[in-house]
Amino acid sequence: MSEETVPPTAGAGQPKGLLQQMEELMAALNADLSDLKIEAGFSPEESQDA
Incomplete structure (x- = not known):
């Protein structure tokens, strides 16, 4: 079985x-x-994206 066919798993x-x-x-x-x-x-105000 290749890695591509194995779904990634979470911690649980x-x-x-x-x-x-x-x-x-x-x-x-x-x-x-x-x-x-x-x-x-x-500043946080300056770093806001328009």
Whole structure:
């Protein structure tokens, strides 16, 4: 059996949907970008995307 046919599993052994994985990755990316903006000296108001 190849890795492509085995669905990824969550901590409890339940398969994760692609949408859930993407939402988790986007949330982590947004948090990282927010931290970088703060470190760069932008205020929270300046860092809002228009």
